[in-house]
Structure formats: C-alpha cells, structure tokens
Amino acid sequence: MGKKPNNLSIRSNLSLQLLLLTMLFVLLAEILIYVPSIVNFRNTWLEERLAAANIAILAIEEAPDHMVSEELAKRLLDNAQVVAISLKQKNKRQLLLNTDQPLVISARYDIRGASPWEMIIDTIKILFHDHPHGSLIQVTGYADFMEPDDDTFLEIIFHEDLLCEDMHEFSLNIMLLSIIISLITAGLVYFSLSLLLIRPIKSMTRSVVAFRAAPETPPLITTEDLATAKRQDEIGIVMRELGIMQNEIRKALSEKKHLAQLGESVSKINHDLRNILSSAQMVSDHLNSIDNPLVQKLTPRFVAAVARAIRLCETTLDYGKADIEIPTLTTVDLERLVSEVIVSLGISDSKEINLITYIPDGFSLNADEDQIFRALLNLCRNALQAIQGAGQGEGQITITAHKDNDKNIIDICDNGPGIPEQIKAKLFQPFHGSGNGGAGLGLAISKEIIEAHGGSLELVKSDQSGSHFRIIMSI
Numbered sequence: 001m002g003k004k005p006n007n008l009s010i011r012s013n014l015s016l017q018l019l020l021l022t023m024l025f026v027l028l029a030e031i032l033i034y035v036p037s038i039v040n041f042r043n044t045w046l047e048e049r050l051a052a053a054n055i056a057i058l059a060i061e062e063a064p065d066h067m068v069s070e071e072l073a074k075r076l077l078d079n080a081q082v083v084a085i086s087l088k089q090k091n092k093r094q095l096l097l098n099t100d101q102p103l104v105i106s107a108r109y110d111i112r113g114a115s116p117w118e119m120i121i122d123t124i125k126i127l128f129h130d131h132p133h134g135s136l137i138q139v140t141g142y143a144d145f146m147e148p149d150d151d152t153f154l155e156i157i158f159h160e161d162l163l164c165e166d167m168h169e170f171s172l173n174i175m176l177l178s179i180i181i182s183l184i185t186a187g188l189v190y191f192s193l194s195l196l197l198i199r200p201i202k203s204m205t206r207s208v209v210a211f212r213a214a215p216e217t218p219p220l221i222t223t224e225d226l227a228t229a230k231r232q233d234e235i236g237i238v239m240r241e242l243g244i245m246q247n248e249i250r251k252a253l254s255e256k257k258h259l260a261q262l263g264e265s266v267s268k269i270n271h272d273l274r275n276i277l278s279s280a281q282m283v284s285d286h287l288n289s290i291d292n293p294l295v296q297k298l299t300p301r302f303v304a305a306v307a308r309a310i311r312l313c314e315t316t317l318d319y320g321k322a323d324i325e326i327p328t329l330t331t332v333d334l335e336r337l338v339s340e341v342i343v344s345l346g347i348s349d350s351k352e353i354n355l356i357t358y359i360p361d362g363f364s365l366n367a368d369e370d371q372i373f374r375a376l377l378n379l380c381r382n383a384l385q386a387i388q389g390a391g392q393g394e395g396q397i398t399i400t401a402h403k404d405n406d407k408n409i410i411d412i413c414d415n416g417p418g419i420p421e422q423i424k425a426k427l428f429q430p431f432h433g434s435g436n437g438g439a440g441l442g443l444a445i446s447k448e449i450i451e452a453h454g455g456s457l458e459l460v461k462s463d464q465s466g467s468h469f470r471i472i473m474s475i
Contacts, residue, residue: 018193022186030178034171039116039123041170045163046111050141052080053156057087057143083136084157087143103157106135112142112153126160127167135160200235204242211246216253259430327368327453334410335359337369338399341376345384353384358400365408365473367453375449375457378442379412379469386416386467403475410471411460419462427459 056076060067077083077098084098109122126137136157143154210217230236338357347353365372380397387395398413419427430444443457450457455473462468 018198019186019190022189023182026182026185027178030174030181034174034178035120037174038127038167038171039119042123042126042163042167043111043119045166046109046139046141049080049082049156049158050139050154053082053085053154054143056080056085057154080156081162082156082158084155086155087152088155089152098157103136105138105157106132106160108138108140110140112140123167126163127171133161137163197235200231200239204239207242207246211249215246216250216257218250255430327371327449329366330369332365332367332369332372334363334365334401335361337373338376340373341380344377345380347384352394353387354394354396356396356398358398360401363401363403363408366475367473371449371452375446375471376410376412378446382442383412383414383416383467387414390417406475408471408473408475410473412469412471413466415466418464418467419459424459424462428457 056079059072059076077085084096084103086096086098107125111119114122137160138155138157140153140155143152231239335357338359342355347355376399380399383397384395387397396415398411400411400413402409428443428447430441447457450471450473453473455471458470458472460468460470
C-alpha cells in the first residue's frame with residue numbers, strides 16, 4: 001500500500017499551494033506598484049518643500065530692501081523644513097535665505113525634467129541612505145511664481161534624514177497594507193477557487209482512488225458529487241465523463257467476468273456433450289443398416305447434423321481467443337447449406353413460419369462450410385425467436401442471394417417486431433442483448449465468422465415491419 005500523504009505537506013496539499021501562490025503573486029504585484037509609488041512620494045515630498053521655499057522667497061521679496069529679520073528668516077526656514085533657500089536668476093543669486101554656519105553638501109538632485117529612470121535611481125539612493133546621517137542634500141526646481149526657465153530656478157538645502165524617515169514610514173505603511181491586501185485577496189481567491197475547483201477535484205480524486213481499489217463496486221455518490229456533475233463548465237464535463245468512463249469500465253469488467261464464468265461452464269458441459277454426441281453418432285452408423293426408404297432418406301441428414309454438432313462442440317471455446325480460427329475454404333453450395341439450416345431449425349414443415357428462399361441455381365461460396373453454416377444458423381435462429389417472441393401469428397423469414405460485381409450478397413429478412421433502438425448501437429457486441437431476450441452471442445459470433453472470411457455483416461434496417469441483415473463476401 002502507498003504511503004498516506006501528509007495533509008500539512010505543501011507538495012501534497014493543492015489548497016495550501018494555491019493559498020501560498022496567491023499571496024506570493026499579490027505581494028509581487030504590490031512590489032511592482034511600490035516602485036512608482038515611492039518615486040512619486042519622493043517627488044511630491046520635494047515639491048512640497050519647494051512650494052514652502054517659494055512662499056519664503058515671496059516673503060523676502062515683499063520685505064523692504066529684500067531684507068528680513070533673523071527671527072523671521074529662521075521661522076521661514078523651519079516652516080519649509082530646509083536649511084537654506086536660494087533663488088537664482090541668470091546665473092546670479094538674487095535672493096538667499098540660510099544660516100550663518102558653513103554648509104557641506106553631500107548630494108545634489110535636479111528634478112527639472114528628470115527622466116523616470118533617473119528618478120528611480122535617485123529614490124533608491126535616498127531610500128537606502130547612501131550618505132551618512134545628518135548629511136545635507138541640495139534639490140533644484142522651478143520657482144512657482146515665475147515662468148519655467150532653465151536660467152531661473154530655486155534651490156533648497158535640507159537634511160537627508162528628514163526625507164529618509166518619511167520615505168521609510170511610507171514604505172512601512174505600504175508593506176503593512178500589502179500584507180493585509182494579500183491576506184484578504186488570498187483568502188477570497190482561495191475560498192472562491194476552493195468552491196469552484198478544489199472541492200470538485202478532491203471529489204474526483206476520491207472517486208478515482210475508490211474506483212482503483214474496487215473497480216467492480218458501484219460508487220457512493222454524495223450530494224456534492226451530484227452538484228458538481230450538474231455544472232455546465234469544464235469541471236462538470238470532466239465529472240460527468242469520468243462517471244460515464246467508470247460505468248463503462250465497470251460494465252466491461254462485469255462482462256469479462258460473465259464471459260469467464262460462461263467459458264468455465266461451457267468447458268464442463270462440452271466434455272459430457274461430446275460423449276453424448278459420440279453415442280448418437282454410433283446410433284446413426286447403425287441406422288445405415290436398416291432397410292427402410294424413409295430411414296435411408298433421413299439418415300444422411302441426421303449423420304451430418306451429429307457430425308456438425310460434434311465439430312461445433314470442439315470449437316465452441318475458440319470464440320473470444322486472441323487468434324481467430326482460420327477458415328478452411330472450399331466451394332459451398334449455398335442452396336444446400338440453407339436447406340440444412342432449415343432442417344436444423346426444425347421449421348421445414350412448420351405452419352406458423354413461412355420460410356422463403358430466392359437463391360439462384362449453382363450459387364456457391366468460397367468459404368468454410370461449417371463456419372458459414374454456424375453464421376446462417378445464428379441469424380435465422382434470431383429471426384425465428386424474434387417472430388415467436390412477438391406472438392404475432394404467422395411469420396416469414398426470407399433468404400435471398402445475388403451477385404453484385406465481385407461480391408456475393410446474402411440477405412436474411414424477417415417480419416418480426418424489429419430491434420429496439422437502445423440495442424442497435426451495441427448489437428454485435430456480446431452480452432448486450434439481441435432484442436429477443438438472448439445474451440447477444442449469436443450475432444457477435446456470426447460477425448466474427450464473416451469478418452474472418454474477409455466479408456462484412458451489417459444491419460440494413462430494423463423497424464416495426466421487421467429486420468434485414470446482409471452478408472457481403474468476396475467471390
């Protein structure tokens with residue numbers, strides 16, 4: 001027996017794999033969203049500082065002689081969260097607002113017309129704190145109160161730590177939000193796919209495992225299985241087709257078991273029946289010595305029938321073997337063979353069955369006489385049983401033969417009730433019924449015999465007016 005899978009193992013648990021993959025893909029999507037988000041956050045942060053610097057510059061412009069007090073300058077710088085502000089026009093610093101302490105700039109960034117790739121690189125540098133703590137950086141941008149001009153711009157200097165802290169806080173919020181979104185999304189996706197896919201797949205898995213363990217035992221169908229089978233999507237189609245396939249295999253196994261049991265029974269009967277027929281053959285040999293015209297007339301037929309019965313007993317178990325018995329071809333007079341079939345059926349003098357033959361004189365077949373006799377006997381017996389089973393009074397069986405180019409055509413027709421539609425699809429398969437209550441072996445054996453001769457046996461039509469079978473063989 002195989003090792004029982006551990007439900008906690010990722011490899012053996014499709015549900016857990018689905019949940020983890022959903023979370024992974026959501027986090028991956030959040031990472032792809034995070035990069036432009038953090039770049040946009042940095043640009044917005046810098047633009048806010050530049051906007052505050054613009055306000056400070058406007059305050060200086062309104063002051064007499066563009067001079068403000070030290071206290072007001074400090075308040076303007078604190079409000080803009082910068083260390084220094086300068087407005088440059090035509091390569092000259094027109095206005096300046098800074099501290100008295102010397103400033104050491106660690107990095108300079110120009111956001112005027114920066115490409116997306118440059119902004120991503122600059123953002124990564126600041127995010128991972130490329131410079132020592134307390135470092136000052138300079139950012140250049142346009143002045144809001146003037147027309148954008150490369151010769152007129154605004155510069156601000158501030159501590160990099162301020163921007164780094166805000167970017168780290170933003171990143172933390174994004175990360176927490178991403179985790180929450182991934183958990184919620186993964187849960188919803190998992191719950192939805194569990195209903196749509198996982199549960200039906202588990203149901204099909206249980207069905208396959210149960211079928212493998214006991215293929216001949218009918219399955220236990222649950223309410224969930226019924227609901228899945230009613231779905232119109234691919235899962236429903238697979239569930240229905242799986243059920244049909246299992247039923248067909250189960251039926252085939254049952255038929256094979258039936259055939260094996262039948263073969264075992266026939267093998268037991270065959271031995272005793274051959275002994276009985278051997279005794280009958282001895283009696284038939286004795287009949288040849290009786291000087292009676294009627295006995296002398298009937299004895300050859302009786303002897304031939306007994307001999308044929310013995311040969312049939314010897315070859316009964318050949319049906320169903322991998323190798324089909326090779327026919328021994330001889331020239332067979334069809335009219336004589338049909339007469340023997342009529343005698344074997346016991347309807348030569350019947351008033352209830354009218355048997356009509358239209359066989360041209362000298363019509364012959366290049367075939368194995370015993371095998372063709374067996375095929376015709378099965379077909380005529382099926383017709384006789386169909387007529388008798390219907391209880392419709394006088395019945396009629398017609399056997400006709402003709403040649404069509406290089407083919408011999410033999411038609412067997414009756415006026416029975418016809419073959420039910422549900423049987424026609426598997427008419428020539430053993431144990432699927434023949435329409436007359438039989439097991440259906442006769443037609444299967446007949447078809448096998450005719451095909452062994454290189455011919456074909458087909459049902460031309462079958463309805464309420466009767467059935468029409470046709471044998472086609474090469475000349």
